[in-house]
Amino acid sequence: MNPSPPTTPPRRRALVAAATLAALLAAAWLAWWALVPTSDELARRVEAVFEARMGQKLVVGQVRWRVLGRPMVEVLDARTVQPEVIRVRRVAIYPQLMPLLRQRLAIDRLELDGALVPHGAMAAYRGKTPDESGAMFVRAVAFNDLTYISYSGIPVVYEGDIHFDDDRLVHRLRLRRPGVEPPVSLDATRDGKADGGADLYQLRVQAAGGSARGQARLATSAEGRMVLTGELAPRGVEVNALLEAFHRHSPINGAASGETELRAEGDTAGELFRTLHTRSVLRVERAKILRFDIDKAVKSLGEDRAGETPLDSLTGVMDTQNTEQGMKTTFTQVEAVAGNYTATGQATLYRKRVDAQGQLEIGGGIVDVPISAHGPLRKPEFSIAWGTIAGAAIGTAVLPGIGTVIGAKIGGAVTGPPKAPPASPRSR
Template structure:
């Protein structure tokens, strides 16, 4: 037999063997109907809510896969999956084991509030030994909707090690003005990852570590170093409006505790010591607000520097943001104080010093973020002026404080909500002499 004929014969045998293998495999593989029933039952058991699956079928070409389309949870704000394609390990499947080489998610909507309605069974379970239920996960066009209804589209991919440990992961915000992405890289087999973040034209690199403590409770801790991040660009990348423009740098520590990955996310706490050079309060004229007792504040405030500490605390009800030790300076004023933001409301108090002799004037900030109120006690500025006339320098501070106190006594405002910063924690206005 000629060599060409031998190759053709060999190829024919391979094709026949492959075809026979596929016929045998298809006899043992579940039908589309069985797959749909099994998927709905498994998802409902795992998530604790009913799941509607629009279509589920096998696809043999260009490679064997299971395709799920138009799936949705039965919730007021459903989690929607447009298309999920899973490429199973066929040999594992023939042994009645589920092992996915790769899963591709193309299009999904995930409302944050809907995750609270899912049972703990939805959390990824630890795999035993060297078993790897899913090796690679790729996602595109996934819309995350915050509890306040703000959408943001993400894409990325994750390569898993056994135990659902990411070996490498990347998360991106397509369409952002500046490159916006997070990359994780595992350090060998340790539960430690190098973190690389690009956002707002700057970086926030560092590392995180995961420990398993008594009773299987998880503890996450890490450090990041924000560097030259343009705040306005960073906020706009996540469809939020920034109150300030400028570049920020600092040091961040983060911690979290929980029995599951979801609980870790809900308990995440960060502390950042930050500093900014030349910057601008974009929609607030601090000088005007003080001089008009808070009645007018439209405009901008150029700042030479601003420093302070920013704390964020995730809770089941949302994030609580606290600013303490804030100090800002410009050519015309200095200010110091603190503020707290929770449930989209702000409560804060600052002491403002102006260079023309008005010292320690208290400025109160309060109300919902889309309708913030600014107020200065009506007697504060008048008291400062009198103090300057009687005793220049220190008399200005005394007069401002007396005027502020009298203004509060004779024109009391509504009781401060529980979330307002405590009076004991407020910084004392700086004393100055002229």
């Protein structure tokens, strides 16, 4: 009878299984090491893909990634190669693994930290998208310490987040100016459908001690373009504080309230922003003109202007239009009343310059004095017909009798007749 074959001891079988597993893991690690690119190789791939799709060169400092736990790809110290450089300190991408098996990139969250975006650099990317096939979907974007430099060269820092629905439309947008007091923020939330089928958004703005509530509608035109319309009702917004929140200075102060309409049209979200037009009918409570005392200026025929001018009332219409060269702001139907003075006129602010014309009425309209301002916003040239004021006030009009009567009334309006204009070239 043949003896039975010897059996492998349990301990030996465990050692064989462990050795086999170790060999398989080593082989898998070697295959992974051979197939997966290094950080430097991955950085070069990111540069090549960006240039191929966007038409601009990109320099990437480092790329880090992980698969275990929550998958993540992190791009560090990236900058474009163009006259006005876009810089990003960190971009973190959190993809979903399962859609990758279907050759679809679904990103749960994209984080952007420490970006510098000059206005002039954006023109190179018009009409280009990072994913033309539609195989990429982003669920949420968060940005922090994002600095946008406007056409006028003023840097402004923003932070916020954007969440998208399954149809790729924005579900909620939040935008804030960090470190600003009083706070300045925008919150837009998708809220069903409006009449006609347009997507409805509720708008809430917190601005410089005041607020604005309203709604916007996003529809599609017959030509297939996106059309955005909406209304806002600003209440108690401090004008000077609002402009200072964006590193700009206002010639007036006061609490503005009124009604605002907005409209934009474009094929992309970026084009909607670039074509945004607003029209606001405003009234300003507790208004005053900063850095200019109109009573002093009239009495001294322009020699002394230092101070402020409290206004009894200030109303007007403000239109803003985003353009390729920054925002164009137009003021019309402006009327400011300060005691015996009433100023009316219009003004345009565009490309760092001001162009304003109007009339200064003195003593209830007895004399209309032309006024204007032209030139760079930092230092415009003011023109006021001081001779008209002096001539009327001292009774030297063409008709002496009428001139004397006018002079007496003007004298009372400005508390005593002004002196004659100085005979200098500047006054003339």
